[in-house]
Amino acid sequence: MSRIDDDDNNSGVVGYLLIKKVVIDSANTISSPITYGFPAITGFLGSFHAMSRKMADDDVLSDVSLGGVLLACHDCQPQMYRPNPYNNYTLNQTRNPIKKDGKTASIIEEGKCRLVMSFVVEVLSETMLSTEQQDSAIQKTKQLVYQQRMAGGSVRELARFEPVQFFETDDISAVIPQLLPAFVLMDAQDEFAQIIDEVQADNSDATPLDALIDVCALHQVPEAKSNGDTNWSTLSRKTGHGWLVPMSIGYQGISELFDAGIMQNVRNPEYCSQYVEAIYSLGKWVYPQRLNRIGGDHDIANAFWRYHYDADQNLYLVTQHHDF
Incomplete structure (x- = not known):
């Protein structure tokens, strides 16, 4: 590839x-x-x-x-599993294989x-x-x-x-x-760039990470009616942009590129290695x-x-x- x-x-x-x-x-x-x-x-x-x-x-x-x-x-x-509708979801996990003494492996x-x-x-x-x-x-x-x-x-x-x-x-x-x-x-990427501009228009100190988190959030907005009641509406930053x-x-390197065999505990020591962090979009x-x-x-x-x-x-x- x-x-x-x-x-x-x-x-x-x-x-x-x-x-x-x-x-x-x-x-x-x-x-x-x-x-x-x-x-x-x-x-x-x-x-x-x-x-x-x-x-x-x-x-x-x-x-x-x-x-x-x-x-x-x-x-x-x-x-995933949750015991009732009010609990958070947890991932179904296993603990195998069992060690020789019968305890679960860490x-x-x-x-x-x-x-x-x-x-x-x-x-x-x-x-x-x-x-x-x-x-x-x-x-x-x-x-x-x-x-x-x-x-x-x-x-x-x-x-x-x-x-x-x-x-x-x-x-x-x-x-x-x-x-x-x-x-x-x-x-x-184009939709993300538009959302970043929208978020920064509301808050000039906002970062692209703030925009990413805002996309994942639902905002409950109250609206007071003349009779004293309150209507709540749900707003999302991604409305109108699709699913x-x-x-x-991918990843971005945060260290120098080490020659093969220098960095310990890597998956394949035959190739050059580098410390990286995840990139989001x-x-x-x-x-x-x-x-x-x-x-x-x-x-x-x-x-x-x-x-x-x-x-x-x-x-x-x-x-x-x-x-x-």
């Missing part, structure tokens, strides 16, 4: 793989230090990046890689959710795929998707009929009906039929999430915009 940003790479999008109705159990519902619900986008992009590297080992697909990913969610059920259990997802993945190559390559990509995807963890969860099943399909670049609009009913996750949700879109759930606006804000070509690295500002992002 990262090869799409290489300067020496001449690969382009030659088609799309549609993976329908992927049922994922026990996915990580904690998407960042302060957000939960739908898993982090990096959890899905990392899975398809791993699939891309595995597909490259196939002789027929040695010149093929996977690019950006469109995320369409049919269902998301965070595993581990931090993550929140889990059950997902039903459809994915559209860009297929990259220097030349158009032959019929043999298309069939091989479909069969290889069917095989690898069951072996691959998705956002920390396990893939249980796919759609019963035609779970994986290949579409030519000119047939991308034919993918949209296949995604129904679902919602596609889109970047809402907005806070999300993590807003996303928007869009109904697939709105993606028919070719060339507009909701053009389906703009719905694919890709990695973006900015060395000057130490930014490690996932974005749908080339000019972030």
Whole structure:
């Protein structure tokens, strides 16, 4: 997936793989230090990046890689519980495995959710795929998707009929009906910028973080009537902007870049490491039929999430915009 940003790479999008109705159990519902619900986008992009590297080992697909990913969610059920309507929700957690003495291990259990997802993945190559390559990509995807963890969860099943399909670049609009009913996750940077301006117009000392928190809040506003009664109305900062949700879109380095093997307890000591902190923005759930606006804000070509690295500002992002 990262090869799409290489300067020496001449690969382009030659088609799309549609993976329908992927049922994922026990996915990580904690998407960042302060957000939960739908898993982090990096959890899905990392899975398809791993699939891309595995597909490259196939002789027929040695010149093929996977690019950006469109995320369409049919269902998301965070595993939560509350004893009555007046209590806060708590995440259902387990304590396994048990230690030799029969006591529970002192581990931090993550929140889990059950997902039903459809994915559209860009297929990259220097030349158009032959019929043999298309069939091989479909069969290889069917095989690898069951072996691959998705956002920390396990893939249980796919759609019963035609779970994986290949579409030519000119047939991308034919993918949209296949995604129904679902919602596609889109970047809402423009809406976020508007909300920041609105919040700062009311309070010049407000920060973008204040605007993000304001989007997540409901304001109960009283209105006194002439007879002495009071009407309460509920106001939200995101009214009129669509179905907005806070999300993590990557990380920013907060330290120097350490050479391989210097930083302790990293996941992979073979690569350079760096201390980072999460970066937040807003996303928007869009109904697939709105993606028919070719060339507009909701053009389906703009719905694919890709990695973006900015060395000057130490930014490690996932974005749908080339000019972030």
